[in-house]
Amino acid sequence: MATKTPTTAATIVRIEPIGVGRDDAALLLGIGLSTFEAHVTRGTLPRPRQLGGRALWLVDELRQAAHALPVSDLLPPPSAQAA
Secondary structure (H helix, E strand, O other), X not given: OOOOOOOOOOOOOOOOOOEEOHHHHHHHHOOOHHHHHHHHHHOOOOOOEXXXXXXXXXXXXXXXXXXXXXXXXXXXXXXXXXX
16 A cells, blocks of 8 residues: 655745835845935936836836946945955
8 A cells, every 4th residue: 555645845935026115126226215216316227117106116127227237346345355
């Protein structure tokens, strides 16, 4: 008689957001909210999409804008080099 092994594996579903609000968009890019808003105003970063009364930034557009930024010649701060 065959022994049946119980299936107990939990299914983990990871949902990646398509759009994020202003605070999460700035966090995603690793910059402060006022810096994020300044770049949106200048056109360096994309403008949001509107869903009802809410502004959403598409994560794909934020990633594309980040990849399009010029490569920096700035060195890390001295405290980061000591580590």
